[in-house]
Amino acid sequence: xxxxxxxxTVCTVAQLPFTKVLGDSLPPNISFKIGIVDANRTxxxxxxxxxxxLPMSEIQSLQQRYDEASLxxxxxxxxxxxxxxxxxxxTLIYVDPTVFFIGDIGAIVQVIKNYDIVLTPRITHKxxxxxxxxxxxxxxxxxxxxxxxxxxxxDNTLQFLKWWKERxxxxxxxxxxxxxxxxxxxxNYVPIFFKNVLVNKNIGWNLALHNLxxxxxxxxxxxxxxNQTEKLIFxxxxxxxxxxxxxxxxxxxxxxxxxxxxxxANLTQYISRPPSIFSVRSALxxxxxxxxxxxxxxxxxxxxxISHFPLYHKITK
Amino acid sequence: xxxxxxxxxxxxxxQARTLGDSLRRTNPHIRFIIGLVDRLDVAQVPTDMxxxxxxxxxxxxxxxxxxxxxxxxNITELNTAVKPYFFxxxxxxxxxxxxxxxxxxxxxxxxxxTELENLLQKHDFVLTPHLATPIDDQLTxxxxxxxNTGVYNLGFIALRKSPEAIDFVKWWAEKLFxxxxxxxxxxxxxxxxWVNFAPIFWNNVHVEKHPGWNAAYWNLHExxxxxxxxxxxxxxxxVMFFHYSGYDPAKPNIIxxxxxxxxxxxxxxxIALFEFYRAELLRNHNAYYRQFSCFYIxxxxxYKYQRVREFLKKPFEKWLAKL
Numbered sequence: 001x002x003x004x005x006x007x008x009t010v011c012t013v014a015q016l017p018f019t020k021v022l023g024d025s026l027p028p029n030i031s032f033k034i035g036i037v038d039a040n041r042t043x044x045x046x047x048x049x050x051x052x053x054l055p056m057s058e059i060q061s062l063q064q065r066y067d068e069a070s071l072x073x074x075x076x077x078x079x080x081x082x083x084x085x086x087x088x089x090x091t092l093i094y095v096d097p098t099v100f101f102i103g104d105i106g107a108i109v110q111v112i113k114n115y116d117i118v119l120t121p122r123i124t125h126k127x128x129x130x131x132x133x134x135x136x137x138x139x140x141x142x143x144x145x146x147x148x149x150x151x152x153x154x155d156n157t158l159q160f161l162k163w164w165k166e167r168x169x170x171x172x173x174x175x176x177x178x179x180x181x182x183x184x185x186x187x188n189y190v191p192i193f194f195k196n197v198l199v200n201k202n203i204g205w206n207l208a209l210h211n212l213x214x215x216x217x218x219x220x221x222x223x224x225x226x227n228q229t230e231k232l233i234f235x236x237x238x239x240x241x242x243x244x245x246x247x248x249x250x251x252x253x254x255x256x257x258x259x260x261x262x263x264x265a266n267l268t269q270y271i272s273r274p275p276s277i278f279s280v281r282s283a284l285x286x287x288x289x290x291x292x293x294x295x296x297x298x299x300x301x302x303x304x305x306i307s308h309f310p311l312y313h314k315i316t317k
Numbered sequence: 318x319x320x321x322x323x324x325x326x327x328x329x330x331x332q333a334r335t336l337g338d339s340l341r342r343t344n345p346h347i348r349f350i351i352g353l354v355d356r357l358d359v360a361q362v363p364t365d366m367x368x369x370x371x372x373x374x375x376x377x378x379x380x381x382x383x384x385x386x387x388x389x390x391n392i393t394e395l396n397t398a399v400k401p402y403f404f405x406x407x408x409x410x411x412x413x414x415x416x417x418x419x420x421x422x423x424x425x426x427x428x429x430x431t432e433l434e435n436l437l438q439k440h441d442f443v444l445t446p447h448l449a450t451p452i453d454d455q456l457t458x459x460x461x462x463x464x465n466t467g468v469y470n471l472g473f474i475a476l477r478k479s480p481e482a483i484d485f486v487k488w489w490a491e492k493l494f495x496x497x498x499x500x501x502x503x504x505x506x507x508x509x510x511w512v513n514f515a516p517i518f519w520n521n522v523h524v525e526k527h528p529g530w531n532a533a534y535w536n537l538h539e540x541x542x543x544x545x546x547x548x549x550x551x552x553x554x555x556v557m558f559f560h561y562s563g564y565d566p567a568k569p570n571i572i573x574x575x576x577x578x579x580x581x582x583x584x585x586x587x588i589a590l591f592e593f594y595r596a597e598l599l600r601n602h603n604a605y606y607r608q609f610s611c612f613y614i615x616x617x618x619x620y621k622y623q624r625v626r627e628f629l630k631k632p633f634e635k636w637l638a639k640l
Contacts, residue, residue: 121517123517124517124518125518126488126514126518135492135514136496136503136504136505137504138504138514139465139504139505139510139511139513139514140465140501140502140503140504140510141504143513143514143517163451166453167460171461176465176501176502176504177465177501177502178461178465179461179462179463179464179465179466179501180461180464185464185465186460186464188464188468188513189448189451189460189464189468191516191524192446192448192449192468192524192526193448193449193450193451199516199517201517292640295640296637296640299633299636299637299640300637302633303630303633303634303637306626306629306630306633307620307626307630308618308620309626
């Protein structure tokens with residue numbers, strides 16, 4: 001049965017070291033493929049498949065239209081469609097290249113037996129504000145995490161992929177003001193439009209920087225657990241490779257640092273410095289020097305004053 | 318006991334009365350209250366023009382910091398920001414209440430809400446999505462428009478008085494105290510976008526996709542209507558409540574000012590529903606109420622010399638963009 005399940009990820013050639021660590025964390029009996037989006041592929045590995053190789057007419061337009069991060073995002077359902085329809089896999093699990101499996105992947109395979117589509121929410125509890133951000137930051141970036149989703153072969157699933165492909169063909173940019181956050185924000189519709197969707201709130205799935213404030217990790221009796229209740233199944237390190245000092249407390253308090261060190265040690269076997277990868281938090285809060293921040297604030301204040309002179313009108317965010 | 322309420326300022330009382338009349342016809346057992354975001358004493362509405370429904374004025378529900386909210390918000394923002402505060406008032410102050418339903422004032426209820434009351438026996442929340450099925454074109458509004466404004470329409474929400482719903486209302490009220498703005502780039506769209514979190518932070522949320530619930534301009538593509546002997550149907554099911562958002566009886570040829578997908582010529586199936594609504598609004602003195610400006614809202618400041626301002630701002634904006 002395991003061969004009917006495929007785990008796949010999508011990245012650039014430069015990001016391949018992540019996929020090596022991901023591959024090492026998978027059990028040997030599970031199929032694993034890596035979609036590569038670069039126009040000119042420079043690796044030859046039986047596990048990789050190039051976006052150019054997909055027999056789909058839209059690919060060239062995608063490559064012309066998008067930057068790297070958008071192209072990776074937009075191509076996911078195209079790869080998925082290829083694996084389901086051409087390669088006839090029964091179950092697909094997409095994970096970001098920066099995912100690392102710690103617990104039993106069988107738990108995911110078991111759940112997807114009963115649903116067509118499985119998603120995970122990025123957070124599961126209200127929290128107000130943390131060093132990562134506040135709740136409204138999730139409102140325009142998406143309720144469900146696009147770093148993991150699992151689907152099962154069915155007409156319903158194929159409809160979902162068709163729908164997603166059509167949207168991502170021209171609307172997979174990163175432009176929050178226009179309601180676009182790559183492929184992720186579109187997932188908000190999935191539990192509404194499609195049948196047999198599970199939103200899995202299990203806190204042992206998809207541990208990541210954005211939900212660390214609600215999850216404490218502990219290791220006892222040879223097992224990693226989250227909040228001492230759920231088994232830790234997998235972690236996405238996408239936003240943990242480098243992060244501002246303000247988040248250090250969150251990482252320390254969650255007991256996460258030890259897992260992060262294990263991951264980074266694994267990664268250094270393949271590359272000395274982690275390759276760059278898109279992070280929504282870094283895009284929203286770019287790390288800039290204090291003088292630049294000050295200058296920006298001053299300029300904005302001059303612009304606001306010109307707009308509203310001589311009346312003071314409360315400007316709020 | 319089930320309580321239904323709406324929120325509006327005096328300028329929308331014709332809509333609120335029309336909604337109240339429809340509830341009285343179809344659901345006489347439901348107590349209906351108009352939450353008024355306005356001051357009757359200041360507006361001096363003559364007694365014979367007051368609606369024959371319970372009116373609950375905003376200053377009487379005990380919001381601490383109301384003044385601050387009023388300064389912060391425009392009329393749309395304020396009318397939506399106070400929604401959870403009214404829910405909280407009804408849950409806390411009216412002991413017989415077991416269910417509270419909110420309807421936007423521009424809704425007409427066409428059928429008994431038995432199914433909704435049944436759902437509320439099993440669920441803590443009932444919501445309706447803007448779209449129940451995909452919309453393939455890119456006219457206005459399309460799927461993208463609801464992605465930063467909210468996938469559920471907050472012209473309707475029903476809550477059962479339960480620990481989960483009370484917790485939700487408390488959280489929602491905290492959020493809307495100062496973050497009920499229209500600021501799409503920062504993830505804010507009044508009270509509505511916040512409710513995307515409801516099925517995630519809380520359990521027992523029911524999302525109803527029946528085409529007769531909260532039918533409105535944004536979901537016409539998936540709903541086709543018919544009328545027979547005064548009963549309206551949609552996709553061969555009864556229309557439970559129709560949401561006439563963006564309709565103005567003074568411009569009866571426009572389905573909604575917020576959409577460009579359909580005209581009445583393309584959708585003659587809608588004519589009976591809208592003709593009835595127009596007649597109801599006119600009967601309920603729409604033109605009279607429209608004259609009132611809301612007590613709580615100061616007029617938006619007018620900034621003259623826009624071209625000069627743009628010219629002066631340009632170098633600073635260029636510099637800022639380069640940073």
